[in-house]
Amino acid sequence: MVEVKGSSPAIQGEKRYALLMAARDPDYVKKAHGGYFNVFLAAFGDEQGERWDSFMVVDGEFPDKNDLHCYDGFVVSGSPCDAYGNDEWILELCLLLQTLHSLKKKVLGICFGHQVLCRALGGRVGKATTGWDIGLRRVRIMEDLLPAGSSFLEDLSRMSPPSLSIIECHQDEVWEVPSEAKVIAFSDKTGVEMFAIGDHILGIQGHPEYTKDIVCSIIDRLLDDCCIEREFAEKAKCGLEGADEPDRSRWEKICRNFLKES
Template sequence: MKVVVADSADEATRRSSRRYALLLAAQDSEYVLKAYGGYFNVFVSAFGGGECKEEEAWDMFRAVDGELPAAEALAGYDGFVISGSPHDAYADELWILRLCLLVRDLVAARKRVLGICFGHQVICRALGGRVGKARTGGWDIGIREVTMAPTLPPCGFLHGLPPYAKITECHQDEVWEAPEGADVLAWSDKTGVEMFCVGDRVLGIQGHPEYTGDILLSLIDRLASSDSITMSFAEAVKRQLEATGPDREFWLKLCKSFLKTEEA
């Protein structure tokens, strides 16, 4: 599946365009299909465009169904985004193992790789870090304030980070130990590694910058109806969402800057 954000005017424009791939690690929910046409559109809306004035193309690969870009196609992409998933990043399902191998290939090729929630965790695993069930136990769902590291690596996309930022969370697994050579960029009172980077080409974020409020509410209802969370827990999260929200524009700007800033 492919979406071209802007039509190219000529062959020269096509050659200079940027191209990104979404590696989708979850099936589209009924709500997201109805409201947005699928998670692909959610991610392109969140991370596409921005300050870059060039033509921009996005492709989708359903990694959860075993669909990944061919090795010979990797060079044609400027960046890759790995989505969240209800699956465990530490599981040994074949598609997860293949995704880990792909991550290693992308890092070796110095491609930009952005991981969201499950994607954050699977990048960690692929690069030798440790991932598992949240050590504090249970789900982390709702809005959580994360603390940014006081000292950050000299990456352009990290310039001007605030000391704190609120983000939408929905997970019960976490990064236990970041990969060797990684910098932990943020943490919270619930999760020790909310964000990490490896140089200027790999970024993992535990929360969901791409989520809108209605997507989270739909997910809460689904988890409650399947008894994955209690109704009282679901109602408490909904009350929190009525009182506060994420710093979504900050997170979207950060992700776009990471994907589209050229650095040496």
């Protein structure tokens, strides 16, 4: 697997994916993991027969519209920015997501990506009515609402009840999904933890790619920036340290299957 800044000629028979980065690498992630690109690659990539191109959409770097057909799937990362903001790059990202939807391209949105994907396709997003959600949370899958053809979630139907734990780190949420979308998961904190449109659009509010150390470093940064109170930060870190590991392998399988199934 290779990180490519911007697009480049494809190799015949090679699967190709684009990571649309909506956040810059913080110092901790660069030092501990080599940057967010490596974090996503470890979670969603395979070692052979794939190429992942990286686009810093937060800095105005987008794939060429003439190259969109070359890609088998797209992943939109999380971000400290608001998905309902009107920054030029966010509006351009919305237009790109609308185009990808019309082309029936696979698009996986994570956290901010989940929210901006919802916004771009006609839904509504905003500040979470219950405030920040940081830590480990159990997400309940509504198997009876899974869209037809969503075989990437088929193993969840064998769980009783079908639920998975995931790391959350957000203060915004989806208020209303697009008219053609189905809400397929919720939690006791957030009403729309996952939504899907057919077999080509999937939004996940939590972070399948995060490890505990990454979210703990984010908590420290949010505290330093006065975004959260010390008591809240300490409680969140304590909760993470005392909790079991999230169901990362299950989430990674869901995401990989979604991106890579025909």
